[in-house]
Amino acid sequence: MTEAAFLAALRALPLHPGARALRDDVAVVAGLVVTTDTLVEGVHFLADDPPADVAWKLLAVNLSDLAAKGAVPEGVLLNYPLSTAGWDATFVEGFGVALAAFGCSLIGGDTVSLPPGVPRVLTVTALGRDAVAPARSGARAGDGLWVTGTIGDAGAGLRIARGESGPDPLLAAYHRPRPRLAEGRALAPVVAAMCDVSDGLLIDAGRMAAASGLAVTVELDTVPLSPALRAFDPDPLAAATAGDDYELLFALAEGLTPPVAATRVGGFSVGAGLTLNDSGRPVPLPARLGWEHGAS
């Protein structure tokens, strides 16, 4: 079953009032923001990725969803498949480093044994507090579309992890994404809608527009690229469809200035669908806008 069909089937079940109809990356329960993400070896990370990097990424991708709601991490649960002593020990050590880096703590979890040879499947569930929790669906016609940081570094890092040669900072962007917790706290009270860029700038912008019942235009030539990425591959379309950025994408009323460093990359209007401009002129959409696996 496709993810879309599965989500449609889930929406027919009894849903919690805070579930946001399963159309956001988080739910809000008893004042807590709740989110969960699963990483699969061979799908979301490579079998030979260092275990400490997998631990970092597993935590970071979950905290990124908290960041997009302006939440302070309260703690996380870890569902972990036991394997070799070396991998497990390095993973735990790395998980501790990541917890400390983000001021987070472990709440609990579960360990399981996987049959031999089975790829690792790891889940973290994160709880956050003090959230403003802007929805993905709150954009209004006329709002600008903005993004923090730079886009495409992690996608380039994945290519480097797979064997291309390229600089360490790009590889680090793939292995060690930094959830924009402080930026999210500052942005949440002023934005109309916010999410993180996990599956690709274009696909996530399109989802925000669809959830808000609007059209969105992305100005390709304004997509912020790092100097390292410009040297590695300056194609903004590759950057905008690569995913794993974990920057914050948000809708902001015209005339407002974001309280953190960010780049305006487009805007929302009445209608539906995604339009891509380059130097102000429409260009065809690529066949693939980003990753279709992914979060609910």
Next chain:
Amino acid sequence: MTEAAFLAALRALPLHPGARALRDDVAVVAGLVVTTDTLVEGVHFLADDPPADVAWKLLAVNLSDLAAKGAVPEGVLLNYPLSTAGWDATFVEGFGVALAAFGCSLIGGDTVSLPPGVPRVLTVTALGRDAVAPARSGARAGDGLWVTGTIGDAGAGLRIARGESGPDPLLAAYHRPRPRLAEGRALAPVVAAMCDVSDGLLIDAGRMAAASGLAVTVELDTVPLSPALRAFDPDPLAAATAGDDYELLFALAEGLTPPVAATRVGGFSVGAGLTLNDSGRPVPLPARLGWEHGAS
């Protein structure tokens, strides 16, 4: 790495104040009880188990941990590996039936794609409210050890699912465990310690004693067996080591009567370790007390 070694390593990480040092089946965060359990195909359920039964069990084993803390289910998150349309559709339908049966709702989750041929790994995280949340570690010397319902039916059901012939009620006990939510609500205010019997009566009794810094004696001839189990296999030792019962095991002060139907199966005393009696006389412990995989 073994589960015990992994848990020891996790305990060196920053722990949430509500994590109960990872020595209980739940944590308590901002007034909510939080628990999570992962089921693996080929480990916790059989590849040819009906998907609706897997859905029921996945929900039930998590709600059983809430039951042991006297909590009311607030809702659950589901981490789900997409597979075939038929399996997925039947799973979702069954998950909805189970949610309705337990008065629970879906909060959110995540879907992933597993590489072809990989066993399913499914996680539910459950949140509960209004809990008294008795710890596993609260037993006192002199307390009686009690258990709700009957023990061993699910273990016999597993044997039937694997090919032995036996009656439907035992198979149903394996496929469709019923979390003791109402019993847990009634018991939580009066017990000294409580957990559910997931890995086996003996191993879970031993863990409660260890967590409480006490010795425990189980009177084998008092372990409650259903009429169906007595006809299938009357060995109380098989029943007490089989696991998957999801009955409530609790410590109750001498002289108190439980507010729900339950059977006294032993008691706590100063010291350490598990003693097994049959008709009042010590008998050797079996080599295997229950399932060592399992919850944290």
